Amino acid sequence: MKTLPYFEFQSKVKILAGDGRLEKIGEELEKLGSRCPMILSSRTIARSGIPEMIAGGYRQGMSTGVIDTDIPADSDLETVKRLTALYKEKNCDAILAIGGGSVIDTAKGVNIAVSLDCPEGDINPYAGAGMVKQKLKPLIVVPTTSGSGSEATIVAVIADRKQSKKLIFTSPFLLPDIAVLDPRVTVSLPPLLTAQTGMDALTHACEAFFCLAHNPLSDSFALEAIRKIAEYLPRAVASPEDTKARLEMAIASNLAGIAFSNSMVGMVHTLGHTVGAITHVPHGACMAILLPYAMEYNARKEPERIGYLLQALENEKIFLETPKEQRPRAAADAVRRLNAELKKLTGGAHAVCFKEYRDRDGNSPVTEELLPKIAYEAVNDGSVFYNPEELSREDALRVLTAAYEGTQLN
Amino acid sequence: MNETVYRNFYVGSKIISGRYALETLSFELLQQNARRPLCLIPETEKAAAGTIRKALKSTVTVIGAVLICGRDESDLPEKIAEVYREQNCDSLIAVAEASLMYAVKSARLKLSAGKTAAEIGRTAAASEITELPPQQVVPLFAVAVPSVEATYYPHELNLGEKRILSPALFANTVFVDPRITKKASARKEWRKPAAAALMTAVWALSDMQSHPAARACALSAIGQVCEALTARSRAEQTRLVCNAQIFSKTALINSRPFPAVELLPLIQVSEEVRIGILKTVFEKELTGLSFGYADLTQAVLTLCGTGSFDNSSPQTVKNSFTNAVSALLEKLFPGKPAAGSVIWKQTAEALPSSYLNDTDLKNECLAFLQSQIGE
Ligand SMILES: [Fe+2]
Numbered sequence: 001m002k003t004l005p006y007f008e009f010q011s012k013v014k015i016l017a018g019d020g021r022l023e024k025i026g027e028e029l030e031k032l033g034s035r036c037p038m039i040l041s042s043r044t045i046a047r048s049g050i051p052e053m054i055a056g057g058y059r060q061g062m063s064t065g066v067i068d069t070d071i072p073a074d075s076d077l078e079t080v081k082r083l084t085a086l087y088k089e090k091n092c093d094a095i096l097a098i099g100g101g102s103v104i105d106t107a108k109g110v111n112i113a114v115s116l117d118c119p120e121g122d123i124n125p126y127a128g129a130g131m132v133k134q135k136l137k138p139l140i141v142v143p144t145t146s147g148s149g150s151e152a153t154i155v156a157v158i159a160d161r162k163q164s165k166k167l168i169f170t171s172p173f174l175l176p177d178i179a180v181l182d183p184r185v186t187v188s189l190p191p192l193l194t195a196q197t198g199m200d201a202l203t204h205a206c207e208a209f210f211c212l213a214h215n216p217l218s219d220s221f222a223l224e225a226i227r228k229i230a231e232y233l234p235r236a237v238a239s240p241e242d243t244k245a246r247l248e249m250a251i252a253s254n255l256a257g258i259a260f261s262n263s264m265v266g267m268v269h270t271l272g273h274t275v276g277a278i279t280h281v282p283h284g285a286c287m288a289i290l291l292p293y294a295m296e297y298n299a300r301k302e303p304e305r306i307g308y309l310l311q312a313l314e315n316e317k318i319f320l321e322t323p324k325e326q327r328p329r330a331a332a333d334a335v336r337r338l339n340a341e342l343k344k345l346t347g348g349a350h351a352v353c354f355k356e357y358r359d360r361d362g363n364s365p366v367t368e369e370l371l372p373k374i375a376y377e378a379v380n381d382g383s384v385f386y387n388p389e390e391l392s393r394e395d396a397l398r399v400l401t402a403a404y405e406g407t408q409l410n
Numbered sequence: 411m412n413e414t415v416y417r418n419f420y421v422g423s424k425i426i427s428g429r430y431a432l433e434t435l436s437f438e439l440l441q442q443n444a445r446r447p448l449c450l451i452p453e454t455e456k457a458a459a460g461t462i463r464k465a466l467k468s469t470v471t472v473i474g475a476v477l478i479c480g481r482d483e484s485d486l487p488e489k490i491a492e493v494y495r496e497q498n499c500d501s502l503i504a505v506a507e508a509s510l511m512y513a514v515k516s517a518r519l520k521l522s523a524g525k526t527a528a529e530i531g532r533t534a535a536a537s538e539i540t541e542l543p544p545q546q547v548v549p550l551f552a553v554a555v556p557s558v559e560a561t562y563y564p565h566e567l568n569l570g571e572k573r574i575l576s577p578a579l580f581a582n583t584v585f586v587d588p589r590i591t592k593k594a595s596a597r598k599e600w601r602k603p604a605a606a607a608l609m610t611a612v613w614a615l616s617d618m619q620s621h622p623a624a625r626a627c628a629l630s631a632i633g634q635v636c637e638a639l640t641a642r643s644r645a646e647q648t649r650l651v652c653n654a655q656i657f658s659k660t661a662l663i664n665s666r667p668f669p670a671v672e673l674l675p676l677i678q679v680s681e682e683v684r685i686g687i688l689k690t691v692f693e694k695e696l697t698g699l700s701f702g703y704a705d706l707t708q709a710v711l712t713l714c715g716t717g718s719f720d721n722s723s724p725q726t727v728k729n730s731f732t733n734a735v736s737a738l739l740e741k742l743f744p745g746k747p748a749a750g751s752v753i754w755k756q757t758a759e760a761l762p763s764s765y766l767n768d769t770d771l772k773n774e775c776l777a778f779l780q781s782q783i784g785e
Contacts, residue, residue, distance in 0.1 A: 003637060005646070006428025014420040014577070017621065133443040172424070172441060216634055216653060217425070220626035228622070251622055258623065 007215030009262045010172060013152060017181040017251050019243060022050065023057030025096065025140060028178050032138035034094035036065040038087050040107050041098040043069045045144060050098060050185060065092035075102045076159040077123070077167070080109040084121030087114050094138035097176075098185070101148045104141050108156035108174045111136045124160070124167065132171035141176040144185050146236075146249040147197025147284055149204055149257020151179040181254060183246035191237045194249075195342040195350045196284025198233040201253040202226065202335070203268050203287040208259035210298060210305040211266040211386040218263040221255045226312035228252035230338065237345045266387035268294045271396060271403075274378035279365040281357055288339055289353055292332040293399050294387075296409040299328035301388040306331055313338070332408075353406030371400045419621035419664045422580025423552070427653050431587040432462060435503070435551065436469035438583045442549035444501035446474040448494050450514055452507035453480050455555060461589045462503060462553070474499035479510050486510075490517035494548075501549040504581075505590065514550065515579050521548045552581035553590055554652045586652045588645035604635050605739065607654035611635075612735075614661035624664035631658035639741065683756045 016024055029037055039051055046069045055064060066086055071079055087095075087110060095114075097107035113121040115136035126132050141151045156169045189197070205225040208218050229252045235245035271294075272286035295306050307327030311319035313334040322330050342350040351357035354366040375396035378384075384391050391399075402409045426434055439447060451459045459476050466473060474497040479486055490513065494502070504514045611631035614624055631654040638650035 003633070004428075006431070008424065008426045008434075009421070010424035011421045011623075012424070014418055015621065015623065016418050130441055133441060216630045217627065217657065220630040220633070221623065223629075224622045224626045255623060255626065 003216040003219070004214065007217075007262075009215060009217045010154075010175075011152065011258045011262065012172070013175050014178045015181065015254060016178060017247065017254075019183055019247065021180050021182040022053045022142070022184065025054050025142075025178075025180060026057035026059050026062060028140060029062065029094060029096075029138070030059045032094060032140075032177060034138050035062045036090070036092050037094040037096045037138075037140075038065050038083070038090065038092040038110075039067040039096045039098065040071060040083065040103050040110070041067065041069050042071065042103065042144075044188070045069070045098050045185075048188060050142075053184070054096070065090040071099070071103050071106050073102055074159050075106040075109060075157065076161055077109075078161065079106055080113060080123060080158060081121035083110045084113040084118070094140070096140045096142070098142040098144060100143070100145045101150045104143070104150045104176075105156045105158060107139060107141065108169070109158045111139050111174075112156075112169065123158070123169070127167040127169055129170045132169065132173045134173065136173050139176040140178045140180060142180045142182065142185055143250070143253070145189060145193070145197045146186055146246075146253035147200040149201065149253055149260065151176055152254060152257035153261045179254060181247065181250040183243040183250065186246045186250055187241055187243065189240065191240060192346050192349045193284075194240065195233070195237050195346055196282055196288060197253070198229060198236065198249060198284070199288035199291070199339070199342070200284040201249075201256045202229045202233070202338075203272075203291050204260040204265065205229070205252075205256035206291060206295070206309060206335075207265040207268055208256070208263040209309065210295075210302045210388060211264045212388055213264040213386050214305075215263060218259040221259040222263070223312045225252045225255035225259060226309065228255070230313050230334075233338070234341050234345060237342055264386035265383050266294060267297065267384060267389075267391050267396075267399075270381040270384040270387065270391065271374070271378050271400060273381050273383070274374050275354075275366065275400075278370060278374055278377070280359070281354075281365055285351060285357060288342070289351060289357070289403050290399075292335040292339075293403050293409050295328060295332040295335065297391075297395070297399055298388045299332075303328050310334060329408075354400075354404040355406060366404065368401075368404060371404060372397055375400055419623045420577065421627075421660050422577050424583040425586070425653075425656055426583060427586035427649060429588055430465075431585045432465035432553070432589070435462070435465055435585065436471040438551060439471055439501055439549070442501060442582055444549050445470055446472050446497075446499050447501040447503045447551070448474050448490070448497065448499040449476040450490065450502060450504040450510060451476060451478050452505055452510045453478055455505045455507060455590075458505045458553065458590050461587070462505075465587075479513065481509055483513075486513035487516035487520055490514065491520045494521060501551065503551045503553065506552040506554055506581075506584070511552070518548045518550055518579075550581040552584045554584055554586045554656065555591060584656060586649055586656070588643075588649045591648035591652050592643075592645035603655055604638055604651045607631050607651065607658045608635050608735075608738075610658035610662050611654070614658065614665040620661075620665035624661045627657045627664070628661035631655075631661060636738075639738075679756050679760045683752065686752070 016028070029035075039054075041051070045051075046067055051064065051067055068083060068086060083106065092114075095107045095111055097104050109123055110121075112118065112123045112126050112132055116123075116126065116132070116134075118125070143151045152175075154170050154172050154174050156174055158167045158169070159165075160167050186194075202225075205222040208214065209222040209226075214222075228248045232245040232248040232252065235242055236249050239245070268287055268290045271290055272283060275281055275286045275290075276283050295309070299306050303325070307324065307330075308319075310322060310327050310331040313331055318330075319327070336352070339350065339352040343352055355364070357364065357366055359365055375393050378396050379391060379393055389395075399409060424438070426438070439445060449459060449462060456478060459478075463473065463476075475493050477490065477493055479490075483489065490502075493499075494517070502514060502518065504510060608631070611628040614620060614628040634650045634654035634657065638647050638654065641647040641650055
C-alpha cells in the first residue's frame with residue numbers, strides 16, 4: 001500500500017488501558033503533581049461507584065476537590081464559567097473528566113480558563129486555531145462511550161449561547177495528559193448505544209484509511225481498530241457485561257480516534273452531520289447507515305484501499321480468495337452484514353437504512369421529502385474536501401436515496 | 411475470566427515527515443510560544459544549518475545562534491546552556507545525531523530545572539528515574555538523520571550507572587525532511603538502518619502483551635521499509651527509512667524489549683553472522699505472531715521479485731511471510747549468511763565484557779541465543 005509523500009502525526013496522550021486501570025489514576029495524578037482533582041462527570045457515572053473506584057487508588061493526602069455532574073449535552077460557556085469559579089473555590093489542581101464528548105470538551109474549556117487565568121472564566125480570547133500556546137493544568141480523561149475518540153483530539157467545541165455561536169478551540173495543549181480505558185466504565189452502556197457509538201468508531205477508522213489525508217501511522221491505527229471492532233462490537237452488544245469485549249471496544253475507539261485526528265474523515269461524516277442537524281438522528285446511527293454507501297461511492301477512486309478494508313473487516317483468507325476487483329463491494333457488504341447482525345442483537349432497534357430508523361417515540365424523522373434539503377446543505381460541510389471522490393448535490397442525493405431505501409449503490 | 415492488561419502507550423513527539431517538512435518549523439515553534447531558537451548542528455552535518463536557515467527565511471522566527479557541536483566535547487551541555495542564556499533563546503533545534511541528542515537533553519534539564527542530568531542522577535535514588543518533576547521544559551525540535559542510533563532517542567538519558575527515562579525528555583516535534591536525510595553522512599548506509607528498523611519492529615510485534623497501538627506503529631515501520639525498497643529517489647528512500655526507525659522505536663519503547671535486542675548492536679561479529687542472527691531471529695519471532703500478513707507478504711515478495719505464494723491457509727501465509735522476510739533481508743544484505751552453530755559460537759565469543767560482568771543478563775542472553783539457534 002503506497003503512502004503519501006508528506007504527513008504529520010501526533011498522539012501525545014498517554015494511554016492506560018486494561019481492567020483495574022481506574023485505580024491507577026491516583027498514581028498518575030501524583031506524578032503530575034496533583035493532590036486535589038476536580039471531577040467532571042454525569043449523574044449516572046457519579047451514582048455508578050466509579051468515582052469511589054478512582055478514590056480507592058488515591059495516595060496519602062490526596063482527595064477529590066469536588067465532583068460536578070451538572071454538564072449539559074452540548075458544552076457551553078456558562079458551564080465553563082461556573083466550573084472555573086468552583087475549581088478556584090475548592091483549590092483544585094487538576095481536572096479528571098469521566099464522560100462523553102461534551103464532558104471532555106467542557107473539561108478542556110475549564111482547563112483553559114483556570115490555567116491561563118481568564119477573568120471570570122471567559123475563554124473567548126483563546127478561541128481559534130493555536131491560540132493556546134502553553135502547557136495547561138493536568139487533565140485526565142476517562143471516556144464513557146466507545147465511539148467519539150474525543151480523548152485523542154486537539155479540539156474543543158464550546159457554545160457561546162449569548163452570542164449564539166460555537167467557539168472552536170484547537171491547540172496541541174488541549175490534548176489530555178492521560179486517557180484511561182477501563183471496561184468497567186462502559187459496561188453500563190445499553191446495547192443500542194453500544195452499537196451506534198461502535199459504528200461511529202468504525203466509521204472513523206474506515207474514513208481515516210481511505211480519505212485523502214491518510215498517513216502511514218494513521219493507516220495502521222485504523223486497521224487495528226477495524227479488526228477489533230469487527231470482532232468485539234457484536235460481542236459487546238450481545239453481552240454488555242463482557243468486560244473483555246468492552247475493553248477491546250474502548251481501545252478500538254481510541255485507536256480510531258488517533259487515526260482520524262491525524263488523518264481526516266470523509267463523506268460519511270459530511271452527510272451524517274447534516275442528517276443529524278436536520279433530523280436529530282444520533283450521529284452513530286447515521287454513520288452505521290451511511291458507511292457502506294461511502295465505500296461503494298469511493299470505490300472507483302480508491303479501489304485498493306477500500307478493498308483492503310475487507311482484510312480487516314473479515315479476515316485474511318476471505319480477502320485473499322476475493323478477486324481484486326470485487327473486494328471494495330465485498331468490504332461494503334461486510335459492513336452491511338455487521339449492521340444486520342447488530343440489528344438482530346438489538347431486537348431490530350439498530351437501523352440499517354434511514355427508512356427503518358425510529359426515534360424514541362416511534363416516529364420516522366428521516367423522510368424522503370427531506371433528502372433533497374439534506375443533500376443541498378451537506379456539501380458545505382468541511383469534511384467533504386477529504387473525500388476521495390467529488391460529491392455534488394446530485395451525487396449526495398443519489399447516495400442518500402439509496403441509504404434511505406437500503407439498496408446497494410450502482 | 412482471564413484478565414487483559416495492556417501496558418501504557420504513548421508517542422512522545424509529534425512527527426512531521428515529507429518534502430518541505432522544515433517549512434513548518436516556524437509554525438511549530440510558535441505553537442510552543444517560541445520565536446528565537448538556538449540551532450545545534452553536529453560537526454558532521456554542517457550543511458544542515460543552511461537548510462534550516464533557508465526554511466526559516468521570511469518567517470517570524472529569528473535564529474538566536476547556531477552552535478556547531480563536536481563529538482567529544484564533555485562540557486557541551488553547559489556550553490549549550492550558556493549560549494542559550496547569552497543569546498536570549500527560547501527554544502532548541504537539534505539535528506539529531508546521537509551524542510548531540512544526549513547533550514541537548516542534558517542542557518534542556520539544566521535550563522529548566524537548574525540541574526544537569528548528571529546532577530539529577532546523583533541526587534535521585536533509583537537506578538532508573540522514570541518521572542521527572544513536572545516542569546516547563548524548554549521546547550526542543552529534532553531534525554532526523556538516517557541512522558537508527560541517532561534519529562530518535564525519544565525519552566532516554568544514559569548516565570552510566572543511572573538512566574533517566576521520562577516523557578519530559580521527548581522532543582516536541584521530530585522533522586523528517588529529505589533535504590536533510592539525503593545529505594546526512596549516513597546516507598550510503600541506508601540498508602543497515604532499514605534492516606535495524608525491521609528488526610526493531612518485529613521485536614516489538616513479538617511482545618503479545620504490548621498495546622495494540624504499539625503493534626500499529628510496528629506494522630507501519632515494516633510498511634515503510636517495504637516502500638523504501640522501491641522508492642524512486644535516494645532522498646525519498648532515506649526519508650522512509652527514517653520514518654521506519656521512528657515508528658519502530660516508538661513501538662519498541664511501548665513494548666517489553668528483550669535484552670538481546672540491545673545486545674545485537676554491541677557485538678562485533680562478521681557481517682555474515684549478523685545476517686544469520688537477523689534471519690534466525692526473524693524466522694523464530696514471526697512464527698509466534700497471531701495475525702495475518704497476506705498483504706505484507708505480497709508486498710515483500712513483489713519487492714524481492716519472488717512471485718506468488720501459497721495462500722490456502724493462514725499457516726501457509728505465515729510461512730510465506732517468514733520466507734518473504736528472509737528474502738527481503740537477503741536483498742538488504744546480499745550474501746550467504748552464516749547459520750547454526752557458527753552464529754552461536756561467534757556471537758557468544760563476541761559478547762561485550764560489560765555484559766559478561768552481569769551474570770544474569772549474560773546467562774539470559776546466552777540462553778536466548780541458544781534457543782534461537784536451536785542447540
Ligand atoms: Fe464521528
